[in-house]
Amino acid sequence: MGRIVIDETKCKACYLCIEECPKKLIKKSSKTNKLGDHLVEFDDPDNQCIGCAMCATRCPDMAITEVYRG
Numbered sequence: 360m361g362r363i364v365i366d367e368t369k370c371k372a373c374y375l376c377i378e379e380c381p382k383k384l385i386k387k388s389s390k391t392n393k394l395g396d397h398l399v400e401f402d403d404p405d406n407q408c409i410g411c412a413m414c415a416t417r418c419p420d421m422a423i424t425e426v427y428r429g
């Protein structure tokens with residue numbers, strides 16, 4: 360099972376990672392940044408992450424700092 364780490368201090372709330380994840384495991388968070396934009400969170404209750412790193416590769420701000428293949 361894979362896993363990612365999102366650095367919320369780097370996230371610009373562009374949501375490209377949400378579109379990119381083939382398993383749809385990233386969603387808008389209830390937490391917001393200083394501009395009031397919703398951050399994103401990794402939500403994988405069924406352990407579907409394959410550690411493909413497509414989310415991290417797509418992120419323009421390198422906010423997905425770690426990807427584990429499990």
Ligand code: SF4
Pocket residue numbers: 361362363379380381382383384385407408409410411412413414415426
């Ligand atoms: S590593 Fe792949 S499967 Fe896991 S959250 Fe990122 S895009 Fe989705």
Ligand code: SF4
Pocket residue numbers: 365369370371372373374375376377399417418419420421422423
């Ligand atoms: S792609 Fe990066 S900057 Fe954009 S919402 Fe996802 S983690 Fe945040």
